[in-house]
Amino acid sequence: MKTHVKALVVGGGAVGTSIAYHLQKAGWETMLVERDELTSGSTWHAAGLLPLFNMSYATTHIHKYSVDFYKTLEAETGLNAGFSICGNLRMAQTQDRMDEYMLYSSVAETAGVYHEFLTPAQIAERWPLVRTDDLKGALFHPQDGYINPADVTQAMAKGARQLGVVIERKIQVDGYRWTGSEWIVSVTRMVEQGGNLVPSEEKYEIHAEHVVTATGNHAQRTAKLLGIKIPAIPVEHQYIVTEPDPALVAYRKAGHAEHPVLRDADAKWYAREERGGWILGPYELNAPARFQYGVPDSFRADLFPLDLERIEAEYMSMIHRIPSSEVAGLKDDFNGPICYTPDGNPLVGPAPGLRNMWLAEGFSFGITAAGGTGYYLAQMMVAGEAEIDMASLDPKRYGGWMTTEYAVKKNEECYEHVFILHHPDEEREAARPLRTAPAYDRQIALGAQMGQVNGWERPNYYGEVGAPADFDHNSRSFRRGAWWQYAEAEAKAVRETCGIIDASAFTKHLVRGPGATAFLDHFTCNKLPKTGRINLTYALTEAGTTRTEYTIVRLSEDEYYLISAGAWTAYDYDFLKKASEDFIAAGGGTIEIHDVTTQWGVYALAGPAARAILAGLIRDAEPESALSNKRFPWLSCREIELGMCPVRAIRVAYTGELGWELHYPIEFGRYLWDLLLKEGAKHGLKPVGARAQNWLRQEKSYRAFGTELGRDATPLEAGLDRFVDLEKDFRGKAKMLETGIRSKCVTLLIDGPSDTDPWGKEALLLNGEKVGRLTSGGWSVVFGKQIGMGYVRPDLAEVGTRLKVKMLLQEWDAVVVEDSPHDPENARIRING
Incomplete structure (x- = not known):
C-alpha cells in the first residue's frame, strides 16, 4: 500500500471519488481509501436525481458543474454513467409556488442555468398522463434528469485512476495525528467474516499533507476521531418502485420520449419512470434521524424497514397527479439513511481548529453536488480559494454550542422542508428558542417576532401587541409579507426619532x-x-478577497476588541486563531485570542434623539457635555455608566444615523433594556428589528458580510478603497492588486412592482443581457422605492447608469446611485449636541 501522498481522501462514495479526481487533475498526488466497497454508503441506494434547482448562488454553481461534468465522463473513461437527460418538471399548485419559481429564475439566470416556464395546457399537451387541472404552471429544466449513482461513481473512480489516483478498498481509518507538517493516518485492512466487515491484523500508517473526509453516514465517527463536532446526521429517506403502468408502457411504445423527473413540490414528492413503472420519492413528515452517535459495525449496504403508513398521503397524491399509476402495484422499496445538516447545505471546507484537514460531509443531494464539490473544493485546497464564495457551506458556520440533540431536531426538520416553500423570510421553528439574550422575554412582551442567527434569537420586527386574531405573523411570502408594514414603521422611527x-x-x-x-x-x-x-477594516484571504469584516476598537496599546458578524463566530475565531499562531511561529510576539461573544450584550441606539436619551441616563461629572462631539467624537469608544450599568459605548451606527453601540456585561441586559425604554419613551424610542436595519444600511451603502462581502470579491471590487491602506503590507495585498477589478459593487434605486421588493438574488440586465446581480435588496423609506446593492461590470458602475432588475419575470427600471445615497456627507452621524 502507498504510504506517502500529498492528499488523502477518506470515503469512496460519489463525493469522495469526485474530490480525488479533481485534486489529482489539479496536480496533487492523491490517494482514496474506502472502508467497504465504492458506493457502499448512501450512494448505492440514492435515486440519482440531478436537480439544478437551488436558491443558493454557490450551490447552484456546484449543481450546474456536476450536470455538465457528468456528461463528459463517458468520452473520458469509456464508462456510461447512465445519464438520462429527460429534464426536470417542477409543478406548482399555488401562486406562492410560482412566485418561488420566479425568484429562483433570477438565481438561475445569474448562474447561467437554462430553464423554461410552462402553462398547465403546455404540460398536458407534452405529457398527457399528468393531471394538470389544479396546477398554476411549472418550471422546466430540459438539460438535467437522473443518473445511475453507482455508475457515475465508478466512472469518476476510473477517471481518477487514469489520472494517477490510488484507490484502496476495505481500508478503515482508525485515527488521525497531526505532526505540525503532515497527518499520520492509522488504518486497518478490513476483511469479510460472516457477512460482516471485521478488522484484520494488517495495519498501516499513511502520511499525507492534506486529508479530506467524505465519510457520509459515518460522519459522527469521523468527528470523534478528529475531536470536533460535525452536525451531519442521517435521516431515513424512503422511495418505492411500482410495477409497470400499462398507460405508461403504451405511451412509450407509441414513440413518445421519457417523462421528465416530475416534482409535485406542494405534495412533497418526486417521481420518474423506471422500466415501465414509476419511482416515487416522498419527503414526508416524521422521518426519523438515525445513527446519531455512529453507524453500527454491522450496518453495511443495508436498509431500514419500509413505513408505508408514513408516506400514504404522498402515495395517494402521486395517484392523483398520475391517475394511471393507480393500477400499478408495488414492486420494490428502499428506506435508507441520507445525511442532512441543520440548514440542508453540506459542510465543505477547512475543519474547525485543525490544519490541512478538510470536510466534505452532510450531503443530502450528494449525487447532484458531488461533481461540483470536487471541482470547487480542489480549487480551495490547491489555489487557496474557489472562484465562487463557498462561505455558505463552511463547516464552521456551526459553533461549539451545537449539540447532537440540536442537530437531530434540525436535520429532521430540514428533511421535511425539502419541498416546503423556501420563502426568503422563512424562520424554521425546530429547536427554538435556544440561545436568548437577556431581554428576550421583554421583547416578546412588546410583540417581537423572532428570527435566529447562529442559534441566537433576535427580533426580526415588532408586531402589534393585541393584533386582530386573524392576523398571522407567521405567514410568509415571496412578495411583501405580513411583517412589511411593521418594518417600514421601524425604519421611519430610526430616521425620524430613535x-x-x-x-x-x-x-x-x-x-x-x-x-x-x-x-x-x-x-x-x-x-x-x-x-x-x-x-x-477587512481581513483578506490568500487570494486577496474579503475573508471577514471587523470593527476594531483599540482599548489600549496592545489590547483590541474586535466586532464582526453574528452568524460567523466560530468561522472568525478559527481564522484569527490560526493566523495568530502562524504569526507567532514566524517570530511575532505573544498574542491571546479570546471569544467573548457571550460575555457582552449589545444594544444599538440610533436616530436623531439618541443623544438626548443617553444624556438622561449617563452618570458623568458634566453630563450635559459627556456625549458631545468634543468629548465623544464619531468613531470613538468610551467606558461610561448608564444608571447602574457599566457600558463600553462605541459611537457608530450601522443605520447611518446619530447613534451608539452600547456593549454591556451580559448580566446587566434586562436592567439596561428597561432603563433605555423608560427614558426613551420621552423621545419616541421604538424597538427595531433586523429587517428594518437591513433596509436602513442599504440607504447608506453599508456592505454586509455574506452578501456584498465575500471570498469571491476583493475589498477594492467591493468599493471599499477608503478602508484599504496601500502604504502598508498586509495579508493578501499582492493577490488583491494582481486580481484587479473584475466587477464593482454599486447601490441602485429601483422602480419595482407595488407589492414586491428585491431579496438580493435578482439578475441585473442591460438590453436583455445579464451584466450583474443583486446581493441585497429591500425598501427605502427615505426614497419611497425599492433599493438594492450588487455587482456589475466595472464600466456600468458609474452613477446614473440605467439598468433593469429581473423581478417576477419582468424587467424593472433601476439606476446606479452614489454610495450612501442617504446623507452622503454623513452630517446626521456627526451632528453635535
Whole structure:
C-alpha cells in the first residue's frame, strides 16, 4: 500500500471519488481509501436525481458543474454513467409556488442555468398522463434528469485512476495525528467474516499533507476521531418502485420520449419512470434521524424497514397527479439513511481548529453536488480559494454550542422542508428558542417576532401587541409579507426619532498581548485605530478577497476588541486563531485570542434623539457635555455608566444615523433594556428589528458580510478603497492588486412592482443581457422605492447608469446611485449636541 501522498481522501462514495479526481487533475498526488466497497454508503441506494434547482448562488454553481461534468465522463473513461437527460418538471399548485419559481429564475439566470416556464395546457399537451387541472404552471429544466449513482461513481473512480489516483478498498481509518507538517493516518485492512466487515491484523500508517473526509453516514465517527463536532446526521429517506403502468408502457411504445423527473413540490414528492413503472420519492413528515452517535459495525449496504403508513398521503397524491399509476402495484422499496445538516447545505471546507484537514460531509443531494464539490473544493485546497464564495457551506458556520440533540431536531426538520416553500423570510421553528439574550422575554412582551442567527434569537420586527386574531405573523411570502408594514414603521422611527436594536448576537473577540498590534496590522488592510478610537477594516484571504469584516476598537496599546458578524463566530475565531499562531511561529510576539461573544450584550441606539436619551441616563461629572462631539467624537469608544450599568459605548451606527453601540456585561441586559425604554419613551424610542436595519444600511451603502462581502470579491471590487491602506503590507495585498477589478459593487434605486421588493438574488440586465446581480435588496423609506446593492461590470458602475432588475419575470427600471445615497456627507452621524 502507498504510504506517502500529498492528499488523502477518506470515503469512496460519489463525493469522495469526485474530490480525488479533481485534486489529482489539479496536480496533487492523491490517494482514496474506502472502508467497504465504492458506493457502499448512501450512494448505492440514492435515486440519482440531478436537480439544478437551488436558491443558493454557490450551490447552484456546484449543481450546474456536476450536470455538465457528468456528461463528459463517458468520452473520458469509456464508462456510461447512465445519464438520462429527460429534464426536470417542477409543478406548482399555488401562486406562492410560482412566485418561488420566479425568484429562483433570477438565481438561475445569474448562474447561467437554462430553464423554461410552462402553462398547465403546455404540460398536458407534452405529457398527457399528468393531471394538470389544479396546477398554476411549472418550471422546466430540459438539460438535467437522473443518473445511475453507482455508475457515475465508478466512472469518476476510473477517471481518477487514469489520472494517477490510488484507490484502496476495505481500508478503515482508525485515527488521525497531526505532526505540525503532515497527518499520520492509522488504518486497518478490513476483511469479510460472516457477512460482516471485521478488522484484520494488517495495519498501516499513511502520511499525507492534506486529508479530506467524505465519510457520509459515518460522519459522527469521523468527528470523534478528529475531536470536533460535525452536525451531519442521517435521516431515513424512503422511495418505492411500482410495477409497470400499462398507460405508461403504451405511451412509450407509441414513440413518445421519457417523462421528465416530475416534482409535485406542494405534495412533497418526486417521481420518474423506471422500466415501465414509476419511482416515487416522498419527503414526508416524521422521518426519523438515525445513527446519531455512529453507524453500527454491522450496518453495511443495508436498509431500514419500509413505513408505508408514513408516506400514504404522498402515495395517494402521486395517484392523483398520475391517475394511471393507480393500477400499478408495488414492486420494490428502499428506506435508507441520507445525511442532512441543520440548514440542508453540506459542510465543505477547512475543519474547525485543525490544519490541512478538510470536510466534505452532510450531503443530502450528494449525487447532484458531488461533481461540483470536487471541482470547487480542489480549487480551495490547491489555489487557496474557489472562484465562487463557498462561505455558505463552511463547516464552521456551526459553533461549539451545537449539540447532537440540536442537530437531530434540525436535520429532521430540514428533511421535511425539502419541498416546503423556501420563502426568503422563512424562520424554521425546530429547536427554538435556544440561545436568548437577556431581554428576550421583554421583547416578546412588546410583540417581537423572532428570527435566529447562529442559534441566537433576535427580533426580526415588532408586531402589534393585541393584533386582530386573524392576523398571522407567521405567514410568509415571496412578495411583501405580513411583517412589511411593521418594518417600514421601524425604519421611519430610526430616521425620524430613535430606534433600539438588540445586536447581542454580534461576534466579539478580544485580541491582546505584546504581538497584538503587529499581528493585526498585517492581518487587516486598514490602518489600526489609536487608543480609544475605532476603525472598520477587512481581513483578506490568500487570494486577496474579503475573508471577514471587523470593527476594531483599540482599548489600549496592545489590547483590541474586535466586532464582526453574528452568524460567523466560530468561522472568525478559527481564522484569527490560526493566523495568530502562524504569526507567532514566524517570530511575532505573544498574542491571546479570546471569544467573548457571550460575555457582552449589545444594544444599538440610533436616530436623531439618541443623544438626548443617553444624556438622561449617563452618570458623568458634566453630563450635559459627556456625549458631545468634543468629548465623544464619531468613531470613538468610551467606558461610561448608564444608571447602574457599566457600558463600553462605541459611537457608530450601522443605520447611518446619530447613534451608539452600547456593549454591556451580559448580566446587566434586562436592567439596561428597561432603563433605555423608560427614558426613551420621552423621545419616541421604538424597538427595531433586523429587517428594518437591513433596509436602513442599504440607504447608506453599508456592505454586509455574506452578501456584498465575500471570498469571491476583493475589498477594492467591493468599493471599499477608503478602508484599504496601500502604504502598508498586509495579508493578501499582492493577490488583491494582481486580481484587479473584475466587477464593482454599486447601490441602485429601483422602480419595482407595488407589492414586491428585491431579496438580493435578482439578475441585473442591460438590453436583455445579464451584466450583474443583486446581493441585497429591500425598501427605502427615505426614497419611497425599492433599493438594492450588487455587482456589475466595472464600466456600468458609474452613477446614473440605467439598468433593469429581473423581478417576477419582468424587467424593472433601476439606476446606479452614489454610495450612501442617504446623507452622503454623513452630517446626521456627526451632528453635535
